[in-house]
Amino acid sequence: MKLHTTALFLVIWVNVAVSAEVEVKCLLSPVKGTEYVPSGQNVFSSGDILKIKCQQGHWSFGTKATETTVTCNDDGTWSSPANCEKITCDPPDDSGVQYSRWDWSWRRGDLKDTKDYRCKSGYKPTNGATYAECTNDGTWTPNPLCEEITCDPPDDSGVQYSQWQRRWQTGKLKDQINYSCKPKFEPTNGVKFAECTNDGTWTPNPLCEEVKCLLSPIKGTEYVPSGQNVFSSGDILKIKCQQGHWFFGTKATEKTVTCNDDGMWSSPANCEKITCDPPDDSGVQYSRWDWSWRRGDLKDTKDYRCKYGYKPTNGATYAECTNDGTWTPNPLCEALSCVPEATDGRVVVSGIPDGNAPVLFGHKLNFSCPNPEHKLKGSPQVVCTADGSWSNRFPTCNDATCSIVEMNGNAIATMQYGHKLQFECSKPEQVLHGEPEVVCSTNGQWSHPFPQCKERTCGPPPALADGDTVNYKEQYRNGESVYYKCQTYYILSGQTFKKCQNGIWIGHMTCLAPCPVDAEMMAERSITFSWPIGDPNKLYVTHGDFTTFRCTRDKRLSSNSAALRQQCDNGVVNLPRCE
Ligand SMILES: *[C@@H]1O[C@H](CO)[C@@H](O)[C@H](O)[C@H]1NC(C)=O
Numbered sequence: 001m002k003l004h005t006t007a008l009f010l011v012i013w014v015n016v017a018v019s020a021e022v023e024v025k026c027l028l029s030p031v032k033g034t035e036y037v038p039s040g041q042n043v044f045s046s047g048d049i050l051k052i053k054c055q056q057g058h059w060s061f062g063t064k065a066t067e068t069t070v071t072c073n074d075d076g077t078w079s080s081p082a083n084c085e086k087i088t089c090d091p092p093d094d095s096g097v098q099y100s101r102w103d104w105s106w107r108r109g110d111l112k113d114t115k116d117y118r119c120k121s122g123y124k125p126t127n128g129a130t131y132a133e134c135t136n137d138g139t140w141t142p143n144p145l146c147e148e149i150t151c152d153p154p155d156d157s158g159v160q161y162s163q164w165q166r167r168w169q170t171g172k173l174k175d176q177i178n179y180s181c182k183p184k185f186e187p188t189n190g191v192k193f194a195e196c197t198n199d200g201t202w203t204p205n206p207l208c209e210e211v212k213c214l215l216s217p218i219k220g221t222e223y224v225p226s227g228q229n230v231f232s233s234g235d236i237l238k239i240k241c242q243q244g245h246w247f248f249g250t251k252a253t254e255k256t257v258t259c260n261d262d263g264m265w266s267s268p269a270n271c272e273k274i275t276c277d278p279p280d281d282s283g284v285q286y287s288r289w290d291w292s293w294r295r296g297d298l299k300d301t302k303d304y305r306c307k308y309g310y311k312p313t314n315g316a317t318y319a320e321c322t323n324d325g326t327w328t329p330n331p332l333c334e335a336l337s338c339v340p341e342a343t344d345g346r347v348v349v350s351g352i353p354d355g356n357a358p359v360l361f362g363h364k365l366n367f368s369c370p371n372p373e374h375k376l377k378g379s380p381q382v383v384c385t386a387d388g389s390w391s392n393r394f395p396t397c398n399d400a401t402c403s404i405v406e407m408n409g410n411a412i413a414t415m416q417y418g419h420k421l422q423f424e425c426s427k428p429e430q431v432l433h434g435e436p437e438v439v440c441s442t443n444g445q446w447s448h449p450f451p452q453c454k455e456r457t458c459g460p461p462p463a464l465a466d467g468d469t470v471n472y473k474e475q476y477r478n479g480e481s482v483y484y485k486c487q488t489y490y491i492l493s494g495q496t497f498k499k500c501q502n503g504i505w506i507g508h509m510t511c512l513a514p515c516p517v518d519a520e521m522m523a524e525r526s527i528t529f530s531w532p533i534g535d536p537n538k539l540y541v542t543h544g545d546f547t548t549f550r551c552t553r554d555k556r557l558s559s560n561s562a563a564l565r566q567q568c569d570n571g572v573v574n575l576p577r578c579e
């Protein structure tokens, strides 16, 4: 137990011996820009406390403090650096800085160093600075050097927001925002979007302007109120047109107009010079060099003439454009008209215009007598002529009579309405052509033309059996004959012609047929005959001829046979029989 105590003591002793030998000190050598308290002391013992003040333009590097206290550590070092250093500025945040080709970075600087700089597009120097300075706090001022350009919400009192967009946001440079304006406002300069510009404001500014109606003085127009050129929406302006002016279209000379919400006047706010449109020139006679009527100004005049059948209204020789915008006289030309003559109750006039309208040049009137016992005397149609007179006197309706006219054209008698005439021909060789009864009827006209007696004629002649005409015609005069002939082997019997007599063919003939005697019939009856004519197989005996038959060899005439000598009678012959 005792041994242990001795050993511990030895260790402590050795320790005491070392510290007693070397005492550790903190040293201080004077440094520019640094004051110490206590001052003038260069060596400090462990645990001593030293107060440090940095002079103008100096600080404790790192902390940037200008006053501090430090403690002398046991190992002879100060608890923190015991000297001040010159204030410097680190390179700043240059993110918005616009460098040039020769100057492309920002270096550390000393206090009060300055450096010119510019900002990139989209940025502006803070506080409008043109240079930065390294200041007491070790930073470049201004700080930041460049600010991003932004536009604060503008004066938007005239802006019409939608349901979704209720206010104007801050924007970046070149941001564009579409907008519209409240009623009675319109986008300034007519643009419909705002842009955030370099100077940090929204353009246009203001965004919306109150709508104005403008007025520029116009000749011939007076305004009430006068002398005012700019009007607000809803303002009412009274306009009077001066002498010789009016509102085009309406032709009025006074009106009021209202300034609309869109900056337009409710109707044109100016008077125009009175002009005359081309007039109705239907009666005007143009020349080759002047073939239309043009628009004219007030008081313009123009000479003119009227066409055939027209006369200038009031005898005018020229027309003038007057205050009411029409050429006077109006119409320029009047059609000439005729005054209808008085008529008795018998005649009916058709074609008179309705009402009291004049009967104009060229107009035609028709006249008729409705009563069949009357007859129109005069022209049935009368025309209004160019000098305003009628082409003929109006006709009248007189009692109707019919004239009897002989064939040579001389009237020999007149007959009253309803009288009948009957006609017949006195010569038998003549026949009546036309109606045999003619009545005096409407308007003194005979119901039919008088009939005529004409020589009777014959139509086509009748045909002849087995024969033909020689001089066939469709029509034959009275007394003329037509001749006939018969076919071969036939014999004409009776007259050789017929005669046209009072329309009837007179004369008679027939063609008598030959008698056929063929070989077969003769063989059957065992007969022959001597003088055959015609075709040996088809033998004929002409009418009236006698033929003597013979019995063939070894045959004798039958007891009940006809005689051997026979005559042909119009196709019939009795043949004898032999046995
Ligand atoms: C603004 O309006 C224009 C044309 O009407 C359109 O092209 C554009 O997209 C709009 N911009 C915005 C941000 O709405």
Ligand SMILES: *[C@@H]1O[C@H](CO)[C@@H](O)[C@H](O)[C@H]1NC(C)=O
Binding pocket: 350, 351, 365, 366, 381
């Ligand atoms: C007059 O008579 C003519 C010839 O008969 C006829 O063409 C015309 O239509 C008539 N006019 C009137 C108004 O009856």
